[in-house]
Amino acid sequence: MALMITDECINCDVCEPACPNTAIYQGEEIYEINPDLCTECxxxxxxPQCQQVCPIDCIPRxxxxxESKEQLMEKYxxxxASN
Known part of the structure; x- marks a missing residue:
């Protein structure tokens, strides 16, 4: 299951650099997560590192x-492999 960032996001900038897959990016109003790149770490x-560093707990599944753990590992x- 990919993660998502809710509209409670305060744009504190700590989640983006914590993501090892560069799945997090600045959207129009708040940070967003590309589900094609999110493996929940x-x-x-x-x-998930973004959940660990988020000060307001706004990154749920x-x-x-x-997605199962197996599907997330396959995505990983x-x-x-492309890096």
Whole structure:
């Protein structure tokens, strides 16, 4: 399941550099997450780094982007193979 950033985001800039897949970017009003690049840090860390550093806890799982740990690991391998 990819993560998402809710409109409670205060644009504090700490989540973007914490993402190992560069899935987080500045949107028109708040930071956003590209679900094609979000692996919830599977393959990199035990926990999603953006959630760990977010001071207001506005990065939940996206219920519209449900993926298993296996699917997230497969995505991780595809992303890192192109690097």
């Amino acid at each position: 599977v393959g990199h860390y035990d926990k 996206d219920p519209d982007k449900v 391998h595809k992303i890192t």
